[in-house]
Amino acid sequence: MTPTHLPGRVAIPSLPTVLDAFNSAPAHDARALLMDCLHSPRWVERLASHRPYPDVDSLLAASDEAAYDLTPADLAEALAAETLPVLPEGIYGAAHTALNAANAAYEAKFGHAFVICLDDLAPAEALDYVLHAIRSRLANDPDDERVLTAEELRRLAKGRLVRALRGAGNCATSPNGAAPGNKQAGPPH
Structure with a gap:
C-alpha cells in the first residue's frame, strides 16, 4: 500500500x-x-x-x-x-421440461452441454432467451456451433x-x- x-x-x-x-x-x-x-x-x-x-x-x-x-x-x-444456465426461481415446470428436452437434443447433436452467457439479460427474459437460443443453435453445423460455443465460454x-x-x-x-x-x-x- x-x-x-x-x-x-x-x-x-x-x-x-x-x-x-x-x-x-x-x-x-x-x-x-x-x-x-x-x-x-x-x-x-x-x-x-x-x-x-x-x-x-x-x-x-x-x-x-x-x-x-x-x-x-x-x-x-x-x-x-459446464451446466445449463441457472434460471430465475419460480419458472414453471413445463418450461423446465421444454428446456431439458432442448438441452438433451443439443447434447446428443454436439456432445456437450449448451452454454450461453446471460449477464446482460433481465431475469424475466432468461427462459425465453435460452429456449430460443438453444433451438436456433440446434440448426448449426458442428463447426459453426464450436465457434459460437467458444465465444459464449469466453463471455x-x-x-x-x-x-x-x-x-x-x-x-x-x-x-x-x-x-x-x-x-x-x-x-x-
Missing part, C-alpha cells in the same frame, strides 16, 4: 482492492478463483502466470486473449464442467471473473457499477 501524498495534507494510504488481493494471492488461491470462472487449466495458468495486472481492464483483456487461444481440446475440457469466463473481483464496494468496477471492459450492450443473437 503506497500512501497518497497531497500537498499540505497528511499522507493517506490507498485502500487495497480485490484486484490487489488477486495479484498478491498465493498461486494456488489465484488458480482456484480462476478455475471457478472457466474450467480450463491452460486459461487458468496463462492468467495466473501473468500477474500482477495493473488494472481490471488489463486482466479482462488477458482473459479474452487466453480464451481466444484455447484449442478444441481445451474447449472440450472447459465444456465438460461466461469474463463475467465470472468480473463478479469474482467485484466484491462489496471495492474499486474493481467503475463508479457506475458497470464492469470495466464490459460494454452494456444487449446479448448477441
